[in-house]
Amino acid sequence: MAHAVSERQHQATPRGEAHDPQAVEIVAHLTRAQSEDLARRRRVRNRALGLVLVGLVALFFALSVSRLADVGDPQKWSRPGAIAPSR
């Protein structure tokens, strides 16, 4: 299915803003169904990205807590100049 996607130079620059001769405006002429499909895909992608970001926070929190729990008995290594053992 063919879709008209036009690129045209800005005709007018709002007062007070610097004129950018390179600026283009992309206008996609989509049907209602196509617009809705595009919006649905964006929504799904945004939700997935949100889940990934929340997952990363949880991952690094779990990693930090587990590493702290995995350093053994501090009595054995917490003397001046010593550091927590690592595998």
Place this chain on the structure above:
Amino acid sequence: MHGGAGALTPDLAGSEPRDWLLLLKPRVVLLVVYTSAVGLVIAPEPIHPVLGAIALLAIALGAGASGALNMWYDRDIDAVMRRTAGRPVPAGRIAPADAAAFGLALAVFSVVLIGLAANWLAAAILAFSIFFYVVVYTMGLKRRTAQNIVIGGAAGAFPPVIGWAAATGSIDLAPLVLFLIVFLWTPPHFWSLALFAHADYARAGVPMLPVVAGARATRRQIAVYTVLLLASSLAPVALGFAGLLYGAAALVLGALFLRHAWAVLNDAQDETGRSLSGDRPARAAFRFSITYLFALFGALALDHALGGMAWLMP
């Protein structure tokens, strides 16, 4: 390109999360995680369960990154092979540059993650396995030699070693034996697939053994490697890090695999070696090879959990 009434041009349609998941070759990742989990479980030193789980996640992401980079590089041959034409990159749902960037980012992330969660030896082996799969196998061997999957099979054999190294911080004989088992399993697995998909490989110009040496030679090679696999699968018992339960399972599974290899070798064929049965034995051998690896490694983990059934001994 997407079909249907609401179809959009690729640039406007973009991808869905499912496409990015497919880019990671989830079925391969499952096998990789499974074998690495067994390597981690049978290691003599315990690992904190959360850190172990994160290490497995990192291995999964590393394997997924390899898959994404493989799909990026192989997009031209994937497009002409029926089996792979629907993948996200050749189908136009993900731009090649995006697939490459995603794969690279995920590879770096997975290596750093396992380094932080476990140790830097495991991270180094994971990094090397990604390099081996992407650069040595995908870019170097796959389009040049019929031994591509024999040498390249090493990439898929690293996961149990990484699992072991994540738990212990070292490499021992036991994980190397597991490496050998997966290494010898790879040729009969992939050549069974190549026997019934050889037209696809021929069209794409990939010099798989059935394309270069013919089906008859491939069937012989499958039999040889299956015998070697059976012998190597008994090594854990001989070397003393697996017991009777595993030994019995290895013998039974090996015998079943040999039966499949025998059926492939004696498949009805014309004078050129082409199967007259639609490669039915090769299809069965391919399916069984996956079950074989899952069952063999499962038996090893179970054997380890039960102490090799030493309690049955007088």
